[in-house]
Amino acid sequence: SRSYNITLLPGDGIGPEVVSVAKDVLSVAGAKEGVELRFREMLMGGAALDAVGVPLPDETLAAARASDAILLGAIGGYKWDSNEKHLKPETGLLNIRAGLGVFANLRPATVLPQLVDASTLKKEVVEGVDIMVVRELTGGIYFGQPRGFGTNDKGEEIGFNTEIYSVSEIDRIARVAFEVARKRGGKLCSVDKANVLEASMLWRKRVTAIASEFPDVELSHMYVDNASMQLVWNPKQFDTIVTNNSYGDMLSDEASMITGSIGMLPSASVGESGPGLFEPIHGSAPDIAGQDKANPLATILSAAMLLKYGLGAENAAKRIETAVTETLDSGFRTGDIYSPGTTLVGCKRMGEEVLKAL
Amino acid sequence: SRSYNITLLPGDGIGPEVVSVAKDVLSVAGAKEGVELRFREMLMGGAALDAVGVPLPDETLAAARASDAILLGAIGGYKWDSNEKHLKPETGLLNIRAGLGVFANLRPATVLPQLVDASTLKKEVVEGVDIMVVRELTGGIYFGQPRGFGTNDKGEEIGFNTEIYSVSEIDRIARVAFEVARKRGGKLCSVDKANVLEASMLWRKRVTAIASEFPDVELSHMYVDNASMQLVWNPKQFDTIVTNNSYGDMLSDEASMITGSIGMLPSASVGESGPGLFEPIHGSAPDIAGQDKANPLATILSAAMLLKYGLGAENAAKRIETAVTETLDSGFRTGDIYSPGTTLVGCKRMGEEVLKAL
Ligand SMILES: CC(C)[C@H](C(=O)O)[C@@H](O)C(=O)O
Numbered sequence: 269s270r271s272y273n274i275t276l277l278p279g280d281g282i283g284p285e286v287v288s289v290a291k292d293v294l295s296v297a298g299a300k301e302g303v304e305l306r307f308r309e310m311l312m313g314g315a316a317l318d319a320v321g322v323p324l325p326d327e328t329l330a331a332a333r334a335s336d337a338i339l340l341g342a343i344g345g346y347k348w349d350s351n352e353k354h355l356k357p358e359t360g361l362l363n364i365r366a367g368l369g370v371f372a373n374l375r376p377a378t379v380l381p382q383l384v385d386a387s388t389l390k391k392e393v394v395e396g397v398d399i400m401v402v403r404e405l406t407g408g409i410y411f412g413q414p415r416g417f418g419t420n421d422k423g424e425e426i427g428f429n430t431e432i433y434s435v436s437e438i439d440r441i442a443r444v445a446f447e448v449a450r451k452r453g454g455k456l457c458s459v460d461k462a463n464v465l466e467a468s469m470l471w472r473k474r475v476t477a478i479a480s481e482f483p484d485v486e487l488s489h490m491y492v493d494n495a496s497m498q499l500v501w502n503p504k505q506f507d508t509i510v511t512n513n514s515y516g517d518m519l520s521d522e523a524s525m526i527t528g529s530i531g532m533l534p535s536a537s538v539g540e541s542g543p544g545l546f547e548p549i550h551g552s553a554p555d556i557a558g559q560d561k562a563n564p565l566a567t568i569l570s571a572a573m574l575l576k577y578g579l580g581a582e583n584a585a586k587r588i589e590t591a592v593t594e595t596l597d598s599g600f601r602t603g604d605i606y607s608p609g610t611t612l613v614g615c616k617r618m619g620e621e622v623l624k625a626l
Numbered sequence: 627s628r629s630y631n632i633t634l635l636p637g638d639g640i641g642p643e644v645v646s647v648a649k650d651v652l653s654v655a656g657a658k659e660g661v662e663l664r665f666r667e668m669l670m671g672g673a674a675l676d677a678v679g680v681p682l683p684d685e686t687l688a689a690a691r692a693s694d695a696i697l698l699g700a701i702g703g704y705k706w707d708s709n710e711k712h713l714k715p716e717t718g719l720l721n722i723r724a725g726l727g728v729f730a731n732l733r734p735a736t737v738l739p740q741l742v743d744a745s746t747l748k749k750e751v752v753e754g755v756d757i758m759v760v761r762e763l764t765g766g767i768y769f770g771q772p773r774g775f776g777t778n779d780k781g782e783e784i785g786f787n788t789e790i791y792s793v794s795e796i797d798r799i800a801r802v803a804f805e806v807a808r809k810r811g812g813k814l815c816s817v818d819k820a821n822v823l824e825a826s827m828l829w830r831k832r833v834t835a836i837a838s839e840f841p842d843v844e845l846s847h848m849y850v851d852n853a854s855m856q857l858v859w860n861p862k863q864f865d866t867i868v869t870n871n872s873y874g875d876m877l878s879d880e881a882s883m884i885t886g887s888i889g890m891l892p893s894a895s896v897g898e899s900g901p902g903l904f905e906p907i908h909g910s911a912p913d914i915a916g917q918d919k920a921n922p923l924a925t926i927l928s929a930a931m932l933l934k935y936g937l938g939a940e941n942a943a944k945r946i947e948t949a950v951t952e953t954l955d956s957g958f959r960t961g962d963i964y965s966p967g968t969t970l971v972g973c974k975r976m977g978e979e980v981l982k983a984l
């Protein structure tokens with residue numbers, strides 16, 4: 269039997285509740301496939317700020333690096349919103365992404381048949397939507413130097429950041445995206461602003477060059493303003509999308525909201541080697557924290573991605589996905605996805621139902 | 627009777643068709659209110675590239691500057707898509723915006739009751755949506771220096787751009803946005819990424835400072851990824867949005883698509899003084915160019931904005947808006963907004979119907 273070390277980063281808000289539920293699901297699904305999982309919980313985000321004064325303690329990063337995969341809940345909250353930059357929970361998140369080198373962020377936006385009515389879009393527009401956004405996660409304007417504050421010619425204060433990509437950064441994310449597209453519908457849409465920005469012109473040039481390694485994948489290009497419209501107009505046209513860190517931040521959130529199932533959507537962040545980082549795409553939802561109201565399914569599905577992409581334990585991942593489908597089919601719903609005629613349950617109970625289905 | 631000089635920039639694709647129709651509407655609406663308009667047509671975009679080899683000839687910018695307002699159709703097309711940057715139609719557009727100093731781009735996204743079914747969102751979600759996006763138009767990453775291509779430490783090619791804002795750039799767009807919000811629902815939402823980017827941190831700080839000059843306007847802040855979701859989830863929560871050039875590019879297009887009436891939406895770009903630039907938000911639609919299929923209403927409504935914001939001729943503007951409403955009430959529709967039971971017409975005929983209603 270294989271055995272792995274998993275770092276748990278519960279974080280803030282609803283993070284601890286959903287991670288606790290997902291951990292149990294992970295254990296059971298793993299055990300059924302002979303995959304033994306050992307867990308170690310570490311501090312991150314606001315929780316780490318409160319306890320030890322930094323958003324990503326060195327021990328947390330070290331433990332994460334030394335483990336086989338990381339499951340993160342959520343970070344942030346009003347309490348730390350006006351902190352200085354190096355003391356923001358978000359900075360901890362950016363630092364762990366960079367520290368682990370997880371440059372490829374995979375964000376599925378899938379409409380589950382059971383939840384099609386949860387979308388604000390018309391049923392015929394969203395039914396069957398199945399998009400994978402591949403977001404570059406450790407480069408671009410999020411990390412580009414120079415950045416900061418200064419003074420211009422006129423003696424005025426300025427704030428500035430640098431959007432920057434190198435050939436190797438673009439090539440490696442493009443290759444991941446082509447691989448993903450190849451295993452899905454075989455269509456890749458690269459999103460940029462190459463009609464205005466030099467960083468995008470290089471992006472488009474390199475993605476086009478890498479395409480020759482993947483003759484079986486159909487590549488198209490779209491400007492980001494158009495992409496943000498097309499996601500609303502006809503989301504079914506998309507299979508796999510690849511884009512930079514900043515556009516990916518927006519487009520993946522937009523795509524997930526289009527499905528109406530934002531409380532349901534997982535994500536995986538992976539690098540060339542080393543452990544991957546798995547987290548729900550929703551935030552820390554401080555408003556409902558500690559009330560047993562959170563939907564744990566996004567974190568449970570992130571645990572499935574952890575098994576599949578992080579440990580190569582596809583069968584255990586499948587078990588979780590099937591259990592989630594069965595739980596939804598049985599009519600169990602947390603508040604965010606509740607509709608009349610279904611059974612309203614809390615976070616823990618939802619976890620128990622998934623365990624039963626397992 | 628007052629008299630004004632208007633520069634017409636038909637541009638590319640469907641630009642010439644829609645500008646020609648809007649020009650007639652402008653003339654008639656102006657005449658009814660004693661506003662005499664003299665027109666001068668100039669080259670811009672791909673049309674200028676083909677004729678004289680540059681996307682914004684000096685004479686065009688000079689004529690535009692010397693006039694009282696500018697009406698633009700649309701620019702761009704496949705033909706020029708792989709041109710070098712200084713020979714792209716888009717560069718002409720950026721240069722005329724900068725050359726005129728029109729730093730404030732007003733983009734209404736309004737759901738017309740006659741067209742509520744054209745949206746891909748559910749009727750109850752979009753009915754009554756009335757958003758004004760105020761986009762900063764002459765700063766940020768679109769114009770920031772340094773920009774270009776280069777080589778990094780490892781000898782690899784890089785592409786880079788600079789997102790940069792100064793206090794005065796933020797203050798002036800914030801003031802325009804607060805003024806706009808004050809005349810609308812009194813609510814302003816500023817969109818940024820202040821949890822990650824220094825340029826956004828300064829943005830948020832200054833917008834918050836300017837708020838003290840407008841105690842009657844309620845200010846809120848939202849991260850751009852959340853804004854791109856909230857527009858889909860509950861667009862009615864927004865009144866006026868203010869944001870930077872890049873986020874405004876995406877969010878205004880997303881907002882307009884949410885209304886389902888993208889062929890209907892005008893825009894105005896204005897500066898501290900000098901002539902404003904008025905244009906439909908849709909593109910040049912090369913696929914249907916020259917076929918008398920384009921919807922001229924966005925350009926006609928841009929002409930109304932020209933009268934109102936550009937010349938202070940509010941009554942003439944009102945006449946156009948009323949005429950457009952009446953034409954829609956009479957059931958006339960171009961292909962993009964057609965639904966069974968309405969009367970399908972072409973671009974010219976739609977213009978004639980608006981003229982009749984005038
Ligand atoms: C919290 C924030 C720094 C983060 C990001 O912008 O990457 C979040 O929005 C996300 O998408 O994971």
Ligand SMILES: CC(C)[C@H](C(=O)O)[C@@H](O)C(=O)O
Pocket residue numbers: 463464493716719720875
């Ligand atoms: C054509 C392009 C340069 C332009 C922009 O990005 O500003 C367009 O998308 C717009 O929004 O007017």
